[in-house]
Amino acid sequence: MRIEVEFWGLVGLLITFMGFVFGVAKMFFAQLEKRQIEQFSSLDASLREFTTNLNTLEREFLEFKADLPIHYVRREDYVRGQTVIEAKLDAVYNKLELVQQHRLAGGKNG
Known part of the structure; x- marks a missing residue:
């Protein structure tokens, strides 16, 4: 084929x-x-x-x-604010201590 x-x-x-x-x-x-x-x-x-x-x-x-x-608040600002608050508290404590000493001394004016 x-x-x-x-x-x-x-x-x-x-x-x-x-x-x-x-x-x-x-x-x-x-x-x-x-x-x-x-x-x-x-x-x-x-x-x-x-x-x-x-x-x-x-x-x-x-x-x-x-x-x-x-x-x-920044950390430095917070510390500064706390320092101011603690200083004021110390001043108040000192004044209270003076008042107590004045009373213990008999309340006499100095």
């Missing part, structure tokens, strides 16, 4: 096969481009959401920094 194919028939068959391969490749690259576009859109949406969240976080941080001096 022999199959005979003419040259132009073979060329036609080859051109048809090449057209089919070209069509499949074109469809493959179209799908690949579609997926890339979807991925870039998703990435762009994620980037926009991240930027929005970052701006919100930065705004909240700046508000926190503005409210910080109102709600909190």
Whole structure:
């Protein structure tokens, strides 16, 4: 059994096969481009959401920094305030001690 194919028939068959391969490749690259576009859109949406969240976080941080001096006292300021209060308490204690000594001495004016 022999199959005979003419040259132009073979060329036609080859051109048809090449057209089919070209069509499949074109469809493959179209799908690949579609997926890339979807991925870039998703990435762009994620980037926009991240930027929005970052701006919100930065705004909240700046508000926190503005409210910080109102709600909190620095350690040095607290120590300074406590020192003043303790000095005043010591002065009151000394005056009370003088009053007690004056009463013990008989209440005489000096």
